[in-house]
Structure formats: C-alpha cells, structure tokens
Amino acid sequence: MRVLAIDTSNLVLSVAVVEEGRVLAEMTTNQQKNHSVRLMDAISLLMDETNTLPEQLTGIGVAKGPGSYTGVRIGVAAAKSMAWSLQIPVIGVSSLEAVAMNALGAPGLIVPLFDARRGQVYTAAYRSAGIQRVTAEAAERLVLLRDWCALLGQQPGKETILFMGEDLGLHREAIRTELGERAVFAPASCNHPRAAHIGLAALRRLAEGEAGHPHELVPEYLQLAEAEAKWLAQNAACPEKE
Template sequence: MRVLAIDTSNLVLSVAVVEAGRVLAELTTNQQKNHSVRLMDAISLLMDETGTLPEQLGAIGVAKGPGSYTGVRIGVAAAKSMAWSLQVPVIGISSLEAVGMNALGFSGLIVPLFDARRGQVYTAAYRADGWEALRAEAEERLVLLRDWCASLRQQAGGEPLLFLGEDLAIHRELIVAEMGEQARFAPASYNHPRAAHIGLLAFRKLAAAGNSHELVPEYLQLAEAEAKWLAQNPAPAGKEQS
C-alpha cells in the first residue's frame, strides 16, 4: 500500500509518495508560486515517476495547518477530493509537526513556528519520541512571540530549545534576546516541511483515520475578512454564530 502526501500550507510546496518505511519519491520547492496551479502537476509527476496507479493508494496524508489560509485550503481541498474519489481515508497532519519532524534526535525541546504577523506566531513544542515521531509538550497555539518565549523559559528550565521554520529570519533577533544561549537554530534545510514526513506519519495514524468529510483545516484564528464580518454582524443575544 502507498500513501500520497501533500503540503501546501505555507510557501513550500511538497509532495511525496511513500510506502511503509520507505520514501519512493519526493518533490519540494520553496518558491513564491501559485500552489493551486502547480499542485496537481507535481502529484501527476510523482505518480508517473514511481509507477503508482490511483488504485495503489491506500490513503492521502495532508498538512492541515496552521499556516497560510489559502495554502491550507488548497492542500486540504485537493486531498479530500482525491480521497473521496478513490474511497480511501485522508489523514490530516499538523503543519507544525511536519516541520518539527526534521529535528528527530534532538535532545531538547523542538519549537517550530510560522509568522502570523503583528508579533504573533503559530507554534507548538515537541520532544523527539525516538527516531520516528514527536511527542507534543505544548499544544498548537497562536501567541505573541515574546509571551511564548516567557512560557518556554518556564517549561524548558535550562535545557536547549531548537527553533525551526522558514520565518525564523523575521523573529530570530527577538528569540535570541529572550532565550539567550538556550536558543539553537538548525541549518536552512531543516526549516522546510517535507511531505515524506507527512506520509510516514500518516501510516502511523491510519488506524484513527476518518473519511474525507471529517477532515477540517486547522487555522487557529479566523481569516481577517471573516473576523470583520462577525464584528459587524454580532449574533443576537442568547445565540451563537454557526
């Protein structure tokens, strides 16, 4: 059985075809281009390169966010559509966890983050669980980076923290100021999500996989347009917005 894995949740576009314990092919680019235009071509290329027929796919794994609203929607919509047409399960994987998987083997806390503007980041904290998976130490959140650093200082004690993510250049100065020598930074190649990790994680989570209708994106906050609409159209007293 093979799994097709997709990540379009941020700037990176990554697609992979994996089997249990083996990556058959992976394509990853980090360019400012339109995922909606390029995703299906990338999938077709990898399916052809690996000789994978649609009926050989046993599941679809996809980065479900947080990240770019548009990017997350593109990947999740494509994964759900393919899973529905093939009648296979779709497994949503945290976009943060996918980046954190690059640091398997690190002995301290692993802290992936994405910029969320206005001094905020999407982030979480993990610890390596052997060489195959991560264990969440702090749940995904949208938080001011300065507040997050204060929380990490309490949680980590004196152990090192490895920060990961393509947006680190925006926040590195503040992280160093707040965390000092506890803050560690990996080479640039470790900051990009890999669809191969998403595919291998999807294999581990197959038993809990749902159907294509059950998967929903994880944005961690409302889109700006939706937030403005809700502010201008408050729910009547005693009722909630659906």
C-alpha cells in the same frame, strides 16, 4: 500500504509518494508560486515516476494547518477530493509537526513556528520520541512571540530549545533576546516541511487505526481569516432587527 502526501500550507510546496519503510519519490520547492496551479501537475509527475496508479493508494496524508489560509485550503481540498473519489482515508497532519519531524532524535524542546503578523506566531512544542515520531509537549497555538518565549523560559533546567521554520529570520533576534543561549536555531535545510514526513506519519496512523473519512477532515487555522473576523465584528455591532 502506499500513501500520497501533500503540503501546501505555507510557501513550500511538497509532494511525496511513500510506502512502509521507503520514500519512493519526493518533490519540494520553496518558491512563491501558485500552489493551486502547480499542485496537480506535481502529483501527476510523482505518480508517473513511481508507476503508482490511483487505485494503489491506501490513503492520502495532507498538512492540515496552521499556515496560509489559502495554502491550507488548497492542500486539504485536493486531498479530500481525491480520497473521496478513490474511497480511501485521508489523514491530516499538523503543519507544525511536519517541520518538527526534521529534528527527530534531537534533545530538548523542538519549537517550530510560522509568522502570523503583528508580533504573533503559530507554534507548538514537541519532543523527539526516539527517531520515529515527535510527541506534543505544548499544544498548537496562536500567541505573541514575547509571551511564548516567556513561557518557554519557565521550563525547568537549562535544556536547549531548538527553533525551526522558514520564518525564523523574522524573529531570531527577539528569541535570542528573550532566551539567550538556551535558544538554538535549525539550519536552513531543516526549516522546510517535507511531504515524506507527512506520508510516514500518515502510514503510522493508518496502521494504528487513526485515519478518517474525507468528510471529517477540517483545516486547522487557529484563527479566523481577517475578512471573516471583520464581518463578524461588524454584524455583532449591528442591532438585531425586530
């Protein structure tokens, strides 16, 4: 089985072609560029480099969010369109899980996070299940960072809590203030999601029968876009017409 994997859900653009037990090619950039312009060129380059024809793909894995609204939509829309045209499954993988997989084999809690503004973060908690996968300890959520740290601090014992993610610089001091020495921080090289991890997760889920039809995949935003929230609030305040 061979899978194309895509992540455009945040600042990072990452694309990979993987097969069972092997990463054939991967490209990851961390520049503030336009994913909608660069994604298809990156896919074309990796498909050419690996001599992969579209009909050789068994499925497409994609980061389904949370993250940037626009970024998530770009990746999910591209993955669904290609999977539908090729009549192959598409497998959505959590953007947070993709970051957490950089810590496979680590002890204690693994806590990836993305900044969501106004003191909030998108986050979840995972544990490494051996060196092949992570399992969710706490579900994805949008939460105030101080409330999240308070909840994590209630975990029994004194195990370390490994924080990961490109936005750690914005929250490092606040996390350290709340959790002290229990909080440890991943090095910069481990904070970026890798499409190779998404591809390997997609391969595993394909083998386990968890892949879905392209029409079934929906982005995971965890909150409404600001414009949509304002529209709903304004219309909720308007009296209904007779």
